[in-house]
Amino acid sequence: MTAAETGVQLETEIERIEAWRSEELQRAGYDAVAAEKLAVRHDVDLHLAADLLRRGCSQDLALEILL
Numbered sequence: 001m002t003a004a005e006t007g008v009q010l011e012t013e014i015e016r017i018e019a020w021r022s023e024e025l026q027r028a029g030y031d032a033v034a035a036e037k038l039a040v041r042h043d044v045d046l047h048l049a050a051d052l053l054r055r056g057c058s059q060d061l062a063l064e065i066l067l
Contacts, residue, residue: 023035
C-alpha cells in the first residue's frame with residue numbers, strides 16, 4: 001500500500017528545513033509566530049537573525065530589519 005493510499009502525507013525536504021530553522025530561531029529567542037515567519041523566508045540569514053537578538057535588538061525591530 002502506498003502513502004497516498006493510506007492517507008499519510010510525507011514531509012518534504014524543504015518542510016524539514018523550515019521546521020529546523022523555526023526551532024533554531026525559537027532557541028535564539030523569537031516567539032513561535034515570528035520564528036515561523038522568518039523560517040519560511042529562505043533569503044533571511046539564520047545567523048544574522050539570531051545575532052540581532054543576542055546583541056539586544058527587540059524581536060519587533062529584528063523582524064522589521066529582516067523582513
